[in-house]
Amino acid sequence: MKPRTSTALLLTIALILIVAFSGRAQAQTYTQYKIQLNSDNSATWMITQVSGLNGTVDTWGGFEEKVTALINAAANQTNRQMSVDSTSLQISTSSLTNNSKTTSYTFVWLNFSETNQRQLIAGDIFGVPGFFNHLYGDGELQINYPANYTLQSVVPKPDQKDTATQTLTWLGTQFFVTETPQIILQGQETTKTSSVQSSPYLVLSVSAVAIVVGGVVAAWFFLANRRQKIKPTAALPTMTLPESEEDKVLRFLRSNAGGVYQTAITEQCRFSKAKTSQLLSALERDGKVRRVKKGRDKIVNIIEQPKAKNNAS
Numbered sequence: 001m002k003p004r005t006s007t008a009l010l011l012t013i014a015l016i017l018i019v020a021f022s023g024r025a026q027a028q029t030y031t032q033y034k035i036q037l038n039s040d041n042s043a044t045w046m047i048t049q050v051s052g053l054n055g056t057v058d059t060w061g062g063f064e065e066k067v068t069a070l071i072n073a074a075a076n077q078t079n080r081q082m083s084v085d086s087t088s089l090q091i092s093t094s095s096l097t098n099n100s101k102t103t104s105y106t107f108v109w110l111n112f113s114e115t116n117q118r119q120l121i122a123g124d125i126f127g128v129p130g131f132f133n134h135l136y137g138d139g140e141l142q143i144n145y146p147a148n149y150t151l152q153s154v155v156p157k158p159d160q161k162d163t164a165t166q167t168l169t170w171l172g173t174q175f176f177v178t179e180t181p182q183i184i185l186q187g188q189e190t191t192k193t194s195s196v197q198s199s200p201y202l203v204l205s206v207s208a209v210a211i212v213v214g215g216v217v218a219a220w221f222f223l224a225n226r227r228q229k230i231k232p233t234a235a236l237p238t239m240t241l242p243e244s245e246e247d248k249v250l251r252f253l254r255s256n257a258g259g260v261y262q263t264a265i266t267e268q269c270r271f272s273k274a275k276t277s278q279l280l281s282a283l284e285r286d287g288k289v290r291r292v293k294k295g296r297d298k299i300v301n302i303i304e305q306p307k308a309k310n311n312a313s
Helices: 002-027 060-078 200-227 245-254 262-269 273-285
Strands: 030-037 043-052 090-095 100-110 114-116 119-122 140-144 149-155 160-162 167-170 182-187 289-294 297-302
Touching: 060 100, 060 273, 245 262, 245 273, 245 289, 245 297, 262 273, 262 297, 273 289
Parallel strands: 030 140
Antiparallel strands: 030 043, 043 100, 090 100, 114 119, 119 182, 140 167, 149 182, 160 167, 289 297
8 A cells, every 4th residue: 555655655755746837837928018109209119928839929910900900999099090000010029048939019109199389198099998908918018118208197107117217117008908098208398508598708709700601692693793694594493392292192093093902002002001091081071082892801982072163253
């Protein structure tokens, strides 16, 4: 009976160690969100996931789909136009020494925050229900703000606040979205004292030089006019403003009477699928285009605006 008892005891201890080890390895899996607020209202996102070596990693298409769907939901929630910089989407994976791997997802969210005079305000996008579930669930959240801004107020209160690195940290996103999140940053005013204003003698010197130069130029023009007649100056070339993305789409539609597929617009204009959909949605709201679903695609037709009548008397 003793050998059997010893064998059973050893098996029990081994099973306990295996369960404890697996529980420990599972506890090391976590997600971290880092958001860098930029002064141009954009935000640079980096999502880091640590998982086991055999853990599943999101595909490029799945990652892009998650980000695009979340940004569209936030645009509808806030009634503000926003998009993702398609060139900023990146995924990278690296293996660690403790039988785990790290996966980083990076993208830039355009028009993430708002500007009110000298204030930068962020937080309304988090009103989307289940915001972080649209990405990779609960995790630690860090928000950094630009160096030329100071923190005026933040809701909810962060678990950690580092003014030296201008970082706000919440230990879990579930603590962040319990209240209505809002971060208000105040832009720092930079004042420069002009050396001309501080020196009256320099003001007089500059004025004297300006008078002398003006007199020389006037004399030169006077002598030149006496020698020959001034030729009429050629008309300056008309400056053409750069074509907007919406105008680019409308021009392509006008050159293809009878409508075109939405995918053709994406290829011709070299936009991402998400950007094309966003532009067409805006044009559709303005009554400039009409879309009709056909199979998995949509046919887009331009709606020509009626020309204004000339009420000449």
